[in-house]
Amino acid sequence: MLLRILELVGIATFAASGALVGVTKRLDVFGVCVMGVFTALGGGIVRDVLIGVHPPTSLVSPANLGTAFGVSFVVMFLHSVVTKMRRQILVLDALGMGLFASTGAVVALDHGAGALAASLVGATTAIGGGVLRDILVNEVPLLLQREFYAVPALIAAALVGVVVDLGLPTDIGLVVGTAFAFVLRVVSLWRGWGLPTARVHE
């Protein structure tokens, strides 16, 4: 139950981030909603396509769709307020990222994936929506450039695999993975961490 609520919080946050990008790019109301829905649900859809869940879970869940759509629609009108909540959104987004990476790994394990595939599928679940968002509006995905974002997602999903491999209950994996990714991401934002780029002599 708590898990489900957190999941919807994650979806709402991802939708808000996608819708904000849509507003910035001057898309119409439909475009803004598509951006929000894709960002919120895209990672899960890619996950389901990779592991063979047909049709993808998010397309059959009125709650997921309604949350993503509703939040996007509201952001359309309250975008100046939402923009000022940037700090809070980043924290909620870190929570959503950790949660999606962990649940993504669990879903993959449930469908017969090994630990390696589950880690990759979990990380894809967490970052897929943001990558789709950036591709749709014709930007090089932010997280390829300087964000310390995909690494915590990958670690979270891998942790879930390790916990389940140890024979511990899935729920412990979810908590450990989500908490770890969340803390790592928030600390990285707070300390301004980034990853090095190649030294190019020009």
Add this chain to the structure above:
Amino acid sequence: MLLRILELVGIATFAASGALVGVTKRLDVFGVCVMGVFTALGGGIVRDVLIGVHPPTSLVSPANLGTAFGVSFVVMFLHSVVTKMRRQILVLDALGMGLFASTGAVVALDHGAGALAASLVGATTAIGGGVLRDILVNEVPLLLQREFYAVPALIAAALVGVVVDLGLPTDIGLVVGTAFAFVLRVVSLWRGWGLPTARVHE
């Protein structure tokens, strides 16, 4: 039979629109054909990947492939003529959009999707090719920006779901969905309808 002919007309129209974009972007003959084929068949391929039809229907249909490829190839040489037929192409494109949304919804229902998922899969079938086309040539998808295009597609697919839910034959759903989307799109073109964008204070 009529349905099949209309479907090929839709594929031909979508292929022409994709190939024209390829010509405009100065792609080579192969690139132009890829653009045409992707635009024409991309929506159906995404539909099949979402609902689990392997391999996607379009990849095993010589008629679909041949039509898409042949039209693209011809557009390569007759692009100046085709460009002048812009008005007729828009009308045929509206027909193809309505038809793809409706048949997409029917295929999804046939594969066990509920009404909600069928609506989304149907709309994706109709707009997927155009979105892929714009992503390939590095443009923000047109229909996110100002076209009244995806909304009729979504309504058409939802109508199919409603008709089938009422226990009426699938064929009636196809006719109702396609006709509704077609009329709505053509009227929107004629009256210059668009959707509002967010008010941004700069």
Add this chain to the structure above:
Amino acid sequence: MLLRILELVGIATFAASGALVGVTKRLDVFGVCVMGVFTALGGGIVRDVLIGVHPPTSLVSPANLGTAFGVSFVVMFLHSVVTKMRRQILVLDALGMGLFASTGAVVALDHGAGALAASLVGATTAIGGGVLRDILVNEVPLLLQREFYAVPALIAAALVGVVVDLGLPTDIGLVVGTAFAFVLRVVSLWRGWGLPTARVHE
């Protein structure tokens, strides 16, 4: 065995080409590795999604992932050396392209695809990674523009279908397809072949 080694050589070459683009675009170390891994494994993942192999083979193969990741990581530091090996990389890349197109067609045939679908799936396997690479960094895919690249891939995959249709062993198809695509591509590079673009009167 030889096939497996050649496959890893192909993966390594594709990873190097993807990682180099990442370095050029000033991505961070994670972004460079993602570019390398996507370019190397993306075609195979798209192939598996199209024909219904869940989860995709590359996501469960430590050797494939390790090779792609390791090469990308090394390119991050040795990119100036790798850049100078451009000629050798092009030759190895031609080998990888032919091999991926041929093995992709074989995998599709093994999963019940007909000769037509197998040709298209094979070609997609060979060019999918490069297309994903270019989309991720916001470029119009190179091979749509002027490269004589997708045509040999398509011919190689079609040759595999013909050979298998004739009742000959799969291995002969692999050799014939790979060799043909390799030679065609290398000769096209050497002679500077390209495909014509449409004549546009401006």
